[in-house]
Amino acid sequence: MMLDKITEKVLRMIDGEGFKQEGAFNLRENGISICHGDSEHVKIRKKEDRQGIDIYIDKDTNGETVHIPVVVSSSGMTDVVYNDFYIEDGAKVTIIAGCGIHNSGCNDARHDGIHTFHIGKNASVHYEEKHYGEGEGTGARILNPVTDIYVGENSIFTMDTVQIEGVDSTKRETDITMEAGSRLTVTEKLMTHDKQEAVSNMKVIMNGDASSAQIISRSVAKGESIQTFHPRAVGKAACHAHIQCDSIIMNDAQVRSIPEIDARNVDAQIIHEAAIGRINSEQLLKLQTFGLNEEEAEGVIIENFLN
Amino acid sequence: MMLDKITEKVLRMIDGEGFKQEGAFNLRENGISICHGDSEHVKIRKKEDRQGIDIYIDKDTNGETVHIPVVVSSSGMTDVVYNDFYIEDGAKVTIIAGCGIHNSGCNDARHDGIHTFHIGKNASVHYEEKHYGEGEGTGARILNPVTDIYVGENSIFTMDTVQIEGVDSTKRETDITMEAGSRLTVTEKLMTHDKQEAVSNMKVIMNGDASSAQIISRSVAKGESIQTFHPRAVGKAACHAHIQCDSIIMNDAQVRSIPEIDARNVDAQIIHEAAIGRINSEQLLKLQTFGLNEEEAEGVIIENFLN
Numbered sequence: 001m002m003l004d005k006i007t008e009k010v011l012r013m014i015d016g017e018g019f020k021q022e023g024a025f026n027l028r029e030n031g032i033s034i035c036h037g038d039s040e041h042v043k044i045r046k047k048e049d050r051q052g053i054d055i056y057i058d059k060d061t062n063g064e065t066v067h068i069p070v071v072v073s074s075s076g077m078t079d080v081v082y083n084d085f086y087i088e089d090g091a092k093v094t095i096i097a098g099c100g101i102h103n104s105g106c107n108d109a110r111h112d113g114i115h116t117f118h119i120g121k122n123a124s125v126h127y128e129e130k131h132y133g134e135g136e137g138t139g140a141r142i143l144n145p146v147t148d149i150y151v152g153e154n155s156i157f158t159m160d161t162v163q164i165e166g167v168d169s170t171k172r173e174t175d176i177t178m179e180a181g182s183r184l185t186v187t188e189k190l191m192t193h194d195k196q197e198a199v200s201n202m203k204v205i206m207n208g209d210a211s212s213a214q215i216i217s218r219s220v221a222k223g224e225s226i227q228t229f230h231p232r233a234v235g236k237a238a239c240h241a242h243i244q245c246d247s248i249i250m251n252d253a254q255v256r257s258i259p260e261i262d263a264r265n266v267d268a269q270i271i272h273e274a275a276i277g278r279i280n281s282e283q284l285l286k287l288q289t290f291g292l293n294e295e296e297a298e299g300v301i302i303e304n305f306l307n
Numbered sequence: 308m309m310l311d312k313i314t315e316k317v318l319r320m321i322d323g324e325g326f327k328q329e330g331a332f333n334l335r336e337n338g339i340s341i342c343h344g345d346s347e348h349v350k351i352r353k354k355e356d357r358q359g360i361d362i363y364i365d366k367d368t369n370g371e372t373v374h375i376p377v378v379v380s381s382s383g384m385t386d387v388v389y390n391d392f393y394i395e396d397g398a399k400v401t402i403i404a405g406c407g408i409h410n411s412g413c414n415d416a417r418h419d420g421i422h423t424f425h426i427g428k429n430a431s432v433h434y435e436e437k438h439y440g441e442g443e444g445t446g447a448r449i450l451n452p453v454t455d456i457y458v459g460e461n462s463i464f465t466m467d468t469v470q471i472e473g474v475d476s477t478k479r480e481t482d483i484t485m486e487a488g489s490r491l492t493v494t495e496k497l498m499t500h501d502k503q504e505a506v507s508n509m510k511v512i513m514n515g516d517a518s519s520a521q522i523i524s525r526s527v528a529k530g531e532s533i534q535t536f537h538p539r540a541v542g543k544a545a546c547h548a549h550i551q552c553d554s555i556i557m558n559d560a561q562v563r564s565i566p567e568i569d570a571r572n573v574d575a576q577i578i579h580e581a582a583i584g585r586i587n588s589e590q591l592l593k594l595q596t597f598g599l600n601e602e603e604a605e606g607v608i609i610e611n612f613l614n
Contacts (some may be wrong), residue, residue, distance in 0.1 A: 249570050260565040263556050269584040274568055277576040
């Protein structure tokens with residue numbers, strides 16, 4: 001089907017691979033699933049009891065990508081959606097699930113995506129989530145994702161979340177439970193500006209022996225924005241976890257980082273590192289000697305830091 | 308005056324320099340100040356409104372040591388004491404303030420020392436606090452210190468706290484406010500065993516430009532003991548802070564570390580590192596090849612780790 005120009009523009013921002021109406025996909029616009037497709041191994045079904053879809057990824061899925069973007073362009077809308085992913089043993093899949101808000105009105109536009117992953121054994125799941133806001137309206141652009149992930153034995157879960165700009169308020173809740181031999185890699189990138197607020201709470205429970213988690217969070221806070229991070233790693237078995245949070249603070253922004261490492265087993269090994277500081281002034285000067293002005297130099301440093 | 312044998316033994320454990328009835332000192336035993344002395348520059352006065360002493364350290368104090376140990380050897384006693392330190396501009400002083408409990412009865416013995424430091428400008432204060440418990444009784448040995456420290460402009464505060472053994476339950480509350488140019492160094496060493504519990508909450512507020520804080524916490528949790536750390540560094544000015552928490556976990560112990568770094572100024576630079584893990588097995592093997600048994604090898608590694 002034909003998409004409108006705003007939707008197409010927002011999709012380019014939130015779906016790095018480029019959204020196409022091919023293979024397994026579901027596009028949600030202003031609270032309605034406007035188009036969807038299945039593939040041989042991935043079936044998407046509308047929920048009957050509430051808003052949202054069930055995504056069934058069978059055991060023979062081998063490397064395909066499922067696109068399930070959400071666009072909200074209607075000012076004043078609150079869209080709450082429940083998406084459940086059922087991933088069979090051995091499946092290999094990439095899921096791209098961004099959300100973009102275009103708000104040109106004076107009322108708030110909000111999307112709460114509650115995503116639950118049920119991952120079997122020996123599976124490999126790559127999950128990408130880009131959040132973006134735009135629009136000249138005075139209404140806020142609000143995104144409150146909830147992500148619950150159960151990672152079965154020997155499965156790999158890789159999660160990349162990016163919030164680059166335009167989101168006035170976000171509260172992220174991520175809960176992950178890991179079984180024996182499972183591996184988790186989370187990369188979180190967040191930039192806030194003006195009077196934006198961002199909260200990210202994450203809890204990783206390592207229940208199984210030989211499970212391992214790596215969580216990297218990088219953020220830039222500009223303007224008068226406020227960021228709060230609260231990652232928690234609980235080791236209940238022989239496991240490894242490494243959490244690293246680095247933030248650049250600019251202007252009158254505030255960044256608060258409250259990581260928690262909790263070892264409840266003699267063979268749990270958990271490391272945490274966090275740093276908050278301003279842009280490296282030597283780097284800034286060096287780039288300026290190459291002819292960049294201060295703003296351009298800051299832009300280059302921030303881009304490098306987030307990538 | 309003559310001290311009893313138990314008091315003398317406990318004093319040897321909590322006062323590394325050796326307690327003597329010389330210079331400025333105050334010995335508190337079972338809720339009573341049993342002996343005290345002043346020096347030319349340090350005057351100790353009993354409070355009139357509640358338990359405790361006021362310690363006045365004048366501006367010409369230059370390197371002397373004040374000993375104010377506390378011993379509780381009466382089972383069933385709860386001793387709450389308020390000690391206030393008034394340290395004038397430019398004073399240089401070392402304060403040794405340990406507490407030891409000898410409990411040979413079946414009732415709990417408890418000491419809550421509430422210490423408040425009012426430190427002027429350009430002063431240098433070294434504060435040592437050793438906590439220790441012993442006694443064959445079944446009653447618990449409980450120590451709940453509260454330490455409030457105001458560090459004036461360009462002053463240096465160095466705090467060493469040690470809890471080596473025998474303390475069944477401890478809850479530490481430490482609050483530090485730092486003015487411009489002040490420097491803070493905190494070293495916390497903690498070992499718990501059996502069913503002991505230890506909680507350490509610390510809050511450092513850096514209010515003044517060019518203030519800097521370094522907090523190092525090292526702990527060993529054995530047996531079924533449980534430790535919880537919650538250090539907080541709040542940067543409200545151009546300041547530096549570095550928090551490092553390292554824990555060794557053994558047997559069925561649990562360690563939880565919840566540091567918080569909070570930057571509210573673009574020139575606040577705050578770093579945190581935490582690690583929880585078991586004893587390095589390579590080190591253990593190496594020491595065993597030198598003829599030490601496993602327990603001896605563990606002892607050497609723990610001692611090195613804490614020192």
